[in-house]
Amino acid sequence: MSQSKEMLDAIMRAIELEKETFDFFVKAEHKTFNPAGKRIFKWLAKIEEQHYIKLTELYNSLHEGGRWVFYGGSTFELVPAGEDEQRVKLDTDDIEALRIAEKIEQRGMVFYEELIAKTSDQDGKVMLEVLRNEEIEHLRVIREKLQQLEG
Numbered sequence: 001m002s003q004s005k006e007m008l009d010a011i012m013r014a015i016e017l018e019k020e021t022f023d024f025f026v027k028a029e030h031k032t033f034n035p036a037g038k039r040i041f042k043w044l045a046k047i048e049e050q051h052y053i054k055l056t057e058l059y060n061s062l063h064e065g066g067r068w069v070f071y072g073g074s075t076f077e078l079v080p081a082g083e084d085e086q087r088v089k090l091d092t093d094d095i096e097a098l099r100i101a102e103k104i105e106q107r108g109m110v111f112y113e114e115l116i117a118k119t120s121d122q123d124g125k126v127m128l129e130v131l132r133n134e135e136i137e138h139l140r141v142i143r144e145k146l147q148q149l150e151g
Contacts, residue, residue: 008063010115015055017111021104022048028097037094040145044101044138051131058127068123071130095149102142109135 022045029041058069112132119125 007118008059010118011055011059011062014111014115015052015059017108018048018052018055021108022052024100024104028094028101032094032097034094036145037097040141041097041101044142047134047138051134055131068121068127070123071127095146098142098146098149102139102146105135105139105142108132109139 025041025045025048029038029045032038032041054069054071058071061067061069109132112128112135116125116128116132119128
């Protein structure tokens with residue numbers, strides 16, 4: 001039994017959001033010369049790319065057979081800060097990029113919460129909860145870095 005058009009549309013929107021977020025983080029990584037900014041934006045981009053790939057797999061599986069796919073979470077660890085990060089300050093553009101990233105991650109978290117509420121399939125709920133929890137972790141890392149930078 002295939003999933004409802006509403007759920008497929010919601011998954012497609014999630015795919016679009018992950019792509020937009022990935023693009024933003026890649027641009028932010030390339031724009032900054034600061035090692036801390038590059039490190040964080042690169043990590044965030046890798047995870048968003050993984051979300052995009054997994055959600056695309058999910059969309060295809062739901063569309064073709066109505067089956068949810070397993071997602072155990074991200075395998076990308078945030079690389080520890082290097083010594084060079086202690087000597088360099090992020091400039092205003094990088095702080096603004098982190099503020100934008102914070103809003104993006106909040107939006108993603110809310111979106112996954114809405115999908116969880118609409119999903120009756122237990123496997124689907126588990127997968128979406130893992131995605132939501134990763135957005136929460138991204139938000140924590142971003143807020144921690146903003147707090148360090150803004151005093």
